[in-house]
Amino acid sequence: MTDQARGITRRPDDARPAQLGRRNHGAALSVLRDQLRATGDLPAVDDPPQQAGPGGSHEVDEVSGEVSDDVVDRAVRAFQQRRGLIVDGRVGPQTATALEAARWHLGDRLLQFTPGHLLRGDDVAQLQERLLTLGFSPGRVDSLFGPDTDHAVRAFQRGCGLPADGSVGPATLRAFEGLRRSVSGGAPHSLRERESIRRSGHSLAGRTIVIDPGHGGDDLGALAHGVVEAEVVLDLARRIEGRLSAHGVAVVLSRGQHTAGGDDEDRARFANDCGADLVLSLHCDLADHAEASGFATFFYGEDRFGIWSVIGERLADLIQREAVARTGLVDCRSHARSWTLLQHTRMPTVVIEAGYLSHPGDAARLRDQTFRDDIAEAVVVAIQRMYLGDEDMGGTGLLHLGELRKFMESLAG
Ligand SMILES: [Zn+2]
Incomplete structure (x- = not known):
């Protein structure tokens, strides 16, 4: 679809x-x-x-x-x-x-870090991709020449014996051309991302998770079949918040009942400022025809760079599987996207579209408290499974929090 x-x-x-x-x-x-x-x-x-x-x-x-x-x-x-x-x-x-x-291609202009006015363009993305390929850490490929990219450029320049001034002109570009790929097979930043999750351990306690209920303030989001998207997603956010808090997670909501969360750029900045480990953005879908229905998740990825968030994909898949298994909603799968929120958050971020308000059946489910609890539980179990790195836990679907807790205790003991 x-x-x-x-x-x-x-x-x-x-x-x-x-x-x-x-x-x-x-x-x-x-x-x-x-x-x-x-x-x-x-x-x-x-x-x-x-x-x-x-x-x-x-x-x-x-x-x-x-x-x-x-x-x-x-x-x-x-x-x-x-x-x-x-x-x-x-x-x-x-x-x-x-x-x-x-419209910008690498070499068209001098690139450097300008605080307060970050250069943006495909040339920056190409630069970031090259730095990543060579094993440097410019941060996520987001087309913005920020401090991390500046850092990586200087490290690269030092490595080549160039003046480490952070400005990418002809000499630095020639140095790129002269280097063979020192890393091959996949995106190194994905490996780093995976490694950082592995090192961070199995427990949820002590983590910070931003839950971003879509819309808010004057923006009610989608409206259909007597359901208001902004209200449903906030309620869902609170149910997830309660469960995560019980696991010792510091949960931060991007907005409340009467506050607006701002645009996607604002929400990404908010999550970055929180230093969140994960971001979950909650929405309901709306189609202009009544047949569309189901549950979908989205994570950061850009095919043209062959780069995506491995952890984002893993979490999106887990949420997708758990939610579909618990609710029987149509499985609209998880997908890579380069939406602003996904691109500008520095941590793995998953956007959830929890059913279609335009679909009478989905809308009826979304009005139901038990259904919202099922989704909230699915999300929390998925997060827990991701931190467990649970390839070995077998099966999918209906694993309940009680069983997970037992499993956690067995790991600790
Ligand atoms: Zn929405």
């Missing part, structure tokens, strides 16, 4: 009517066309325009001589698809940011 079919319609990009469509000619559209040419999603200006096919649509606008809005729309969708963004043809804030970032 595509994202669209799954109806993830409540992302910030959709909240604003920023669609550049037929009624929006002019400067903005011309900038957009240039950006799409730079990303290769529209043909270059000197390429001969395609002629209208037999009975088909006109690719070229008869008045302006420019490619038509339909072509631009298709190009935007192709770009969004490749970037793991919601594919809706709209140029909202996330798509606009990604388009701006996409």
